[in-house]
Amino acid sequence: MAGIGVAEVRSSLARVARALAANKDHLTELDQAMGDGDLGITAGKMAAALESYVEQEPPEDVGTYVAQAGMAVNRAASSSLGTLLATALMRAGKEVRGQHELTPSDLARMLAAADTGVQERGKAKPGDKTIIDVLHPAAETAVAAVAEGAAPEVVAERTLRAARDGRDAVTPLRSKIGRAGWIGERTEGLVDPGCEAGVIILSAILDGFEETA
Amino acid sequence: MAGIGVAEVRSSLARVARALAANKDHLTELDQAMGDGDLGITAGKMAAALESYVEQEPPEDVGTYVAQAGMAVNRAASSSLGTLLATALMRAGKEVRGQHELTPSDLARMLAAADTGVQERGKAKPGDKTIIDVLHPAAETAVAAVAEGAAPEVVAERTLRAARDGRDAVTPLRSKIGRAGWIGERTEGLVDPGCEAGVIILSAILDGFEETA
Amino acid sequence: MRKILNDPNSYVHEMLAGLLKAHPDQLGMAGDLHAIVRADAPVQGKVALATGGGSGHLPVFLGYVGKGMLDGCAVGDVFQSPSAEQMLEVTRRIHGGKGVLYVYGNYGGDVMNFDMAAEMADMEDIRVETVLVKDDVASAPPAEADRRRGVAGMVYAFKLAGAKADQGGSLDEVAAIARKTLEHTRSIGVALSPCTVPQAGKPTFTIGEGEMEIGMGIHGEPGMKRESLQSADVITERMLDALLEDLAPASGDTLTIMLNSLGATPHEELYIMYRKAAELLEAGGLSLHRPYVGRFATSMEMAGASITLLRLDDELKALLDAPAASPFFVQT
Amino acid sequence: MRKILNDPNSYVHEMLAGLLKAHPDQLGMAGDLHAIVRADAPVQGKVALATGGGSGHLPVFLGYVGKGMLDGCAVGDVFQSPSAEQMLEVTRRIHGGKGVLYVYGNYGGDVMNFDMAAEMADMEDIRVETVLVKDDVASAPPAEADRRRGVAGMVYAFKLAGAKADQGGSLDEVAAIARKTLEHTRSIGVALSPCTVPQAGKPTFTIGEGEMEIGMGIHGEPGMKRESLQSADVITERMLDALLEDLAPASGDTLTIMLNSLGATPHEELYIMYRKAAELLEAGGLSLHRPYVGRFATSMEMAGASITLLRLDDELKALLDAPAASPFFVQT
Numbered sequence A, B: 001m002a003g004i005g006v007a008e009v010r011s012s013l014a015r016v017a018r019a020l021a022a023n024k025d026h027l028t029e030l031d032q033a034m035g036d037g038d039l040g041i042t043a044g045k046m047a048a049a050l051e052s053y054v055e056q057e058p059p060e061d062v063g064t065y066v067a068q069a070g071m072a073v074n075r076a077a078s079s080s081l082g083t084l085l086a087t088a089l090m091r092a093g094k095e096v097r098g099q100h101e102l103t104p105s106d107l108a109r110m111l112a113a114a115d116t117g118v119q120e121r122g123k124a125k126p127g128d129k130t131i132i133d134v135l136h137p138a139a140e141t142a143v144a145a146v147a148e149g150a151a152p153e154v155v156a157e158r159t160l161r162a163a164r165d166g167r168d169a170v171t172p173l174r175s176k177i178g179r180a181g182w183i184g185e186r187t188e189g190l191v192d193p194g195c196e197a198g199v200i201i202l203s204a205i206l207d208g209f210e211e212t213a
Numbered sequence C, D: 001m002r003k004i005l006n007d008p009n010s011y012v013h014e015m016l017a018g019l020l021k022a023h024p025d026q027l028g029m030a031g032d033l034h035a036i037v038r039a040d041a042p043v044q045g046k047v048a049l050a051t052g053g054g055s056g057h058l059p060v061f062l063g064y065v066g067k068g069m070l071d072g073c074a075v076g077d078v079f080q081s082p083s084a085e086q087m088l089e090v091t092r093r094i095h096g097g098k099g100v101l102y103v104y105g106n107y108g109g110d111v112m113n114f115d116m117a118a119e120m121a122d123m124e125d126i127r128v129e130t131v132l133v134k135d136d137v138a139s140a141p142p143a144e145a146d147r148r149r150g151v152a153g154m155v156y157a158f159k160l161a162g163a164k165a166d167q168g169g170s171l172d173e174v175a176a177i178a179r180k181t182l183e184h185t186r187s188i189g190v191a192l193s194p195c196t197v198p199q200a201g202k203p204t205f206t207i208g209e210g211e212m213e214i215g216m217g218i219h220g221e222p223g224m225k226r227e228s229l230q231s232a233d234v235i236t237e238r239m240l241d242a243l244l245e246d247l248a249p250a251s252g253d254t255l256t257i258m259l260n261s262l263g264a265t266p267h268e269e270l271y272i273m274y275r276k277a278a279e280l281l282e283a284g285g286l287s288l289h290r291p292y293v294g295r296f297a298t299s300m301e302m303a304g305a306s307i308t309l310l311r312l313d314d315e316l317k318a319l320l321d322a323p324a325a326s327p328f329f330v331q332t
């Protein structure tokens, strides 16, 4: 298996942009039910920022490339999820700064760094019903599968399943953080919009890497 | 024929109060059609002010008594018509200051002074479609009838007819003054609320004096 | 009615009681709550300025009672003239020996009552001069400019005449400044929603969402025409066109401008309008001095805005820049 | 939508452009229109104060950038946090060598972005301290006071910490004043109508005419309960009860109070509320010092009001009374 270079990362960011753009209305609806209904706008802004980011010529350093994508996202979309996604990209990039190629193990480390970074930034813990409930199990699963020596497509498949299961597991719970936290009870049974966005983003990344890897 | 003393003036002011109170809604409706719809409120305030004014023990000087009724009206109701009625009472009172009794000729002079005072105060002329179009012909008619030596009830009847005719004569015209002046065209065919109030007030005064005189 | 009040009949009374309670160092009353004066009135040896009019327009009218502006204000019920007697009480209390200037908006009830008050003051040997504010270009064509209503432009008259009085001007000089200021002042408004007079309990007029009326008066007096809501740039340009046509400044002139919210329209939107206004005026060769953006003359919770232009010469400019202080208006 | 604007997407951009155009002597920008700073920034040798948050609350936030208050402000879209990069730009531009204090409201997006900005500033050797405003008693019970949102009370933190910085305080001293001020500050709001975020194009929530919601947040966050509109006296008393229970002042204490309109509610109604509030507080043995009545923290055209109480000691009182000047707030 060839290592993953900046070209692959670039197209994965482009896929994330397309996926976010395609899911704008869906995310707005979810955020209207338990937040302030702007997540579609945020998704659109993040999509636009990433779209123009990937149009520029990338450096060879994958780490810097990913971290700067985070800066671009923050500049465009500074709502909660925009900031958290920016943090995720910045931390993931920092983890592999200087590298020109990534192994599956690097990807798992990047996911774990993103998880840790988002938890530090947002102060949410697993179970609070936020995007962490997607990121955290996904990162743990990816790290474990890579350590086990699983094939890349198996790693990807398990990671994605963990992400979806994480989202579904917190759906019956009550939101504890952010705007949805003010609403309390009424959030029980509703899909957390950040979780849904997390699944959309991870699917867009992993679907592609499955093919590439 | 006995002269008219402060007791008669007092009961005529009480009749004006009752007549204004009874016509509140009617005046509101007229003012809504071509003004700001507050004439009923003004009428109510004037009625209340006169009511409590006549409850106090009057002085013997009829002129001062009438003039101070004007001050009481102004204190309570300072909209256009409130101010004009206050002016009318103040000028009418001033005309007979120091007198303890009034003759029909005094009454006619008082009406003429009120007419002049209201024209000076409001700067409206006959034909502008305001209360002047009731006051002015009423005053002219009263002065002429008294000069002719007509019987008091005839003076009263002609004065009142002149007032009503004055109101009806300007109804087809366009308002030129005050709030109604801003609306222009749309006022044609509508009864001017101030004219109507003028007729109501003169009726209340003269109906009573007819009986007394 | 989306209003915070107790009895509609006590709306103004309670407002005034709260105001005096909040600002006892700056404001007092002359016998009657409806007769508001500077706490240090009368200022001896200074020409006194008085205004008055209906409530519901804060900071107009009483918000400009303070150092460097007005000495007193007679306060009527919502959208109603105060009484001549209340004006007389103010007049007596503020008179500092150099006469009293009445500056107020050209509305029938106010004119009649102030004229009555002036007659009464005259009988008490207080010299009174009167200057009427008639700045609303939408309320009558130039040929009938004397019929125009007074709106936000009165604030400039208060400020500049007040500064002149503060500097020791005589009654004639102070009145002359008020007249000169108003001669060079023009205003126009646009309304997007009505407001509710508490005692009426329902809106004074209706205007649909997505509609506007350029030229509407501050009590809902009819404007040019009802039409669909235009963009901020178009509204601003049309309002400025009306003002400039009437004021006819020459290229090179210096103007001050007031972007005034009628109440509900937020500061944010005033600055959007200001941006366009400044661009257009500067493109026309005019310079802007000391713009005022905020709520200076309102109609309670009405949505909408007004624009006022005042052409400045060196004298007016210096008076505009002079310090002033009231609970509603501070300039250092 | 009863709003005066052009493209909803350029609402904030055009507002900022207008603002800088109107007040070039007082305000400037740090590279980006969304990074507003004092025109004379950086003030060397003075601790710099920065805030930030979404637009739609003028004068909050940027209205308090000025002498004796804030040095800079990062400005987000309507009801949206600015970006960490914009905060960093402000931080760099205002830093006068003595460190930077961030004071802002406790909202998720703002906290995350300011934390990111602080980390970045740290990498540039700019010392940053952070104080979060959490004054809204309706947003969480006392046991969870750390979750409370920041509303109008932040104005007191800007004012007092700003005065301390102006007097030469160190970063720790200025931060301590901000913390002490907020420890003694409590706010609560009542909403009577919603407002419209331009990009959304429709009201952020619905509230019927004749209804109210005590405790509602400045973005329409749910309050206690929806109920029928009560009288001004009842509303005021219930709001004060909630504040006093939480602040628990002792008889003899001195408080300052802010009666703040959320936008559409006119000054007249604030003074009606103030009258009742002063009566109740004084009956409770409390004295009032320097009340603020007006629009200090709004939600565009929302109808409603908030009340803020701040318990003063001699130190805080002197800082409150210190002069300050911005385009939106002048105190002499």
Ligand SMILES: Nc1ncnc2c1ncn2[C@@H]1O[C@H](COP(=O)(O)OP(=O)(O)O)[C@@H](O)[C@H]1O
Residues within 6 Å of the ligand: A031, A035, A036, A037, A038, A039, A042, A079, A080, A081, A082, A084, A118, A121, A122, A123, A124, A129, A130, A131, A132, A177, A178, A179, A180, A192, A193, A194, A195, D108, D109
């Ligand atoms: N502190 C936090 N930590 C982790 N995730 C968070 C946090 N706050 C919000 N989120 C996530 O962000 C989603 C909402 O995103 P967004 O609409 O951008 O937020 P907002 O409009 O409140 O700023 C939530 O569904 C949740 O998953």
Ligand SMILES: Nc1ncnc2c1ncn2[C@@H]1O[C@H](COP(=O)(O)OP(=O)(O)O)[C@@H](O)[C@H]1O
Residues within 6 Å of the ligand: B031, B035, B036, B037, B038, B039, B042, B079, B080, B081, B082, B084, B118, B121, B122, B123, B124, B129, B130, B131, B132, B177, B178, B179, B180, B192, B193, B194, B195, C108, C109
């Ligand atoms: N300047 C004036 N001179 C004479 N009458 C006037 C004048 N202005 C108004 N009126 C009369 O007053 C009536 C309206 O009274 P009112 O409702 O008290 O006025 P407003 O509400 O406009 O102050 C008009 O119908 C008209 O007859």
Ligand SMILES: [Mg+2]
Residues within 6 Å of the ligand: A036, A038, A079, A080, D079, D080
């Ligand atoms: Mg949001």
Ligand SMILES: [Mg+2]
Residues within 6 Å of the ligand: A031, A035, A036, A037, A038, A039, A079
């Ligand atoms: Mg959201």
Ligand SMILES: [Mg+2]
Residues within 6 Å of the ligand: B036, B038, B079, B080, C079, C080
């Ligand atoms: Mg009226």
Ligand SMILES: [Mg+2]
Residues within 6 Å of the ligand: B031, B035, B036, B037, B038, B039, B079
């Ligand atoms: Mg009327």
